[in-house]
Amino acid sequence: MVRRIFLLISLAYILVIAGLATLRGELLALVVPVVLYLLVGLARAPETIQLQIRRSLGSERAAIDSPVRVTLAVSNTGPALEEVFLEDILPAGLQVRGGSNHHLLSLASGRTFSWSYDIQGPRGYYAFTEVKVEASDLFGLLHRKKSFPVHGQLFVLPPVMRIQRVAIRPRRTNVYSGTIPAHLGGPGVEFFGVRDYAPGDPPGWINWNISARHPENLYSNEFEQERVADVGIVLDGRLRANTLRAGHSLFEYSVQAAAALADAFLTQGNRVGMLLYGHYLHWTFPGYGKIQRERILQSLARAEPGESLVFADLAHIPTQFFPAHSQIVLVSPLVPADYDVLLQLRARGYQVMVISPDPVRFELAYLPKLPESALAGRIVRMERAMLLNKLRHAGLQVLDWDVARPFDQVGLAGLGRPAAWIRAIRR
Template structure:
């Protein structure tokens, strides 16, 4: 089947003669399948006449018949009704989902040569039989085909099914696209899964920020005169025994930390050490989900943002409703899609100014980025300069398979050294699990 650019299209006709916005029909075009037959035929006939060879003239006559046959008839229009069903509309990542497509010929002409190609979302992988079918359909007849896709995080909408009909000789084709709204939504649960050692990622106090305000807490701050109603457990009994005076212990008050999880989701961040490996954005979103849950469990206020041309911002918060919003954002927001969106321009300076206006003054930032270029280094330095404690979690997308890959690894190592030289903590995350990478980095910082 010869492919072509979609041009000359328009709104298709329904079987009842009306217009249907879900159907787009294109003008027929030549496939060039019989290109050159007429010229060769004329050459053969001419050679037969010159050489006075009746056999050559006869062969040429046969060729004339093929040339006439090639230009006989047109590709019939396809008036189709399409339905698509999924055996699971909300699977977990990695689950295989069976897709069943039913196509009915609602026209009055027989489609003797019909090619169907389903519009599988680009992020989904077809794992068994192809998402296509070649068949013939009489008026009123229905063809069914099915295939399986492997679910990945995100909300995935099917594109229109492509139907191509051919003339009897295959010299002309006509393409029709029929939309059938179908969505697969894959939203993984936000579950830390294991004890995520976040103490080093934020402050030196796990889950809390110490202040210089006296109150209830765990660390001694000062003593003051006893006041009626003070808890007995906070009375300084040693002083009472020594001097007979009553005094109350003031402990250093702790407040919940405010942390914004920032995911680098620019096109440059969709890199992986091998074609079959997860890209760095997918790994970053997974790590952000684990971190968010651990922060919420520790009583901290967590928010989410993305380095992307699409606006993605969830202000820091806590509670069940906030966790639901975070889960939905990480799973389905277009800025964090499993595949890059190259439709548009990312205005780096505008994005950074907007982020700085949104960040609370006391917010810490955990930046998830493969450090594939200099921009995330610039972001980390700028936020650090404005008083935000920054930690960079960097999934390693490099390898040493080729000379180019080795050079890319060397350049990324230089960016890591640059950040650490500025005093910004970096967690390098290779093949190990994310909690293990965080634990290893925390031990180095504590040492």
């Protein structure tokens, strides 16, 4: 913009010098419009920009691609601004769906200008930082720019699919009653054993068959206590494990699974913590209930896959975060080197469940249908099947998830508690 002023000044001086050099007054007369234009423009140039800007978001949390209304109110507390350009700087990733995040207007002193627009975006955490203001005179000769810090935040949360029940059996449970079988006799639903009758036992508990066989005594049925447990969800964000194809990342499916599992465990009353394991560690401290659900969802909204030399393999999972003999749920596409680490976790007494989005099927879906890719796919699939079988034989609960199917469907079949007669056969 300063270029325009220098262009006019140069032009004016050239004409003046030419007029003086050739002694032609007409040339000097031609300078008059240029000089007058400059003077009027510069005289009305804005001295300062004094604004008060407020931003409010319709909601600080939203679902993916659902619109959120942003409202801005700009009050001019300084001198009048003849031409002012206001732009609400959007965090990268967000898109304007309705309205506009910028406006060009004339703002008189003491006036307030308000406007709203709608935004949407993919899963993520978005921090609003500033509103940029550019004011100029009506001729656009002199521009003043200023950034006003106006902070705000928006969490676009991952979708939470409802899984009715996830069957886990950690070795240690907490004191509160819940839904996890606690390997302890007492009040419950599932048959656990038989013991001597104790005064106060309800008559319905008395095992009449055994009592008839041993008439000298009465025997009562004992049920397995059900309690809540500590569950640690580990979300694998390593780039080497999470395939990226045609702009689609397998990590998004892992996030969906982690959200669904966290929701299911918290709904069952368990204490749930979450560790994001990627180019850094992000630990959400364990907790109960809806607030913890919100914390985990916000943590998942921020989660990004990344690469780090330190966390290239799972060996650096900080096990001190997880109480001894608790349940660990690893959501990871897995790489062959993870086998040893998972085995170590199991050996330390953790009950380990692995939810593994299938990277082979995911990647093959985006590859051209060539015999070579089909053959390569078969080989890699066999390797993966061997790895998963080895993990199952080591006592880990493994769910191989074809991401073409929704996680709630897969979870219902693979994670739910088997029917009583199936459990009886297994015993």
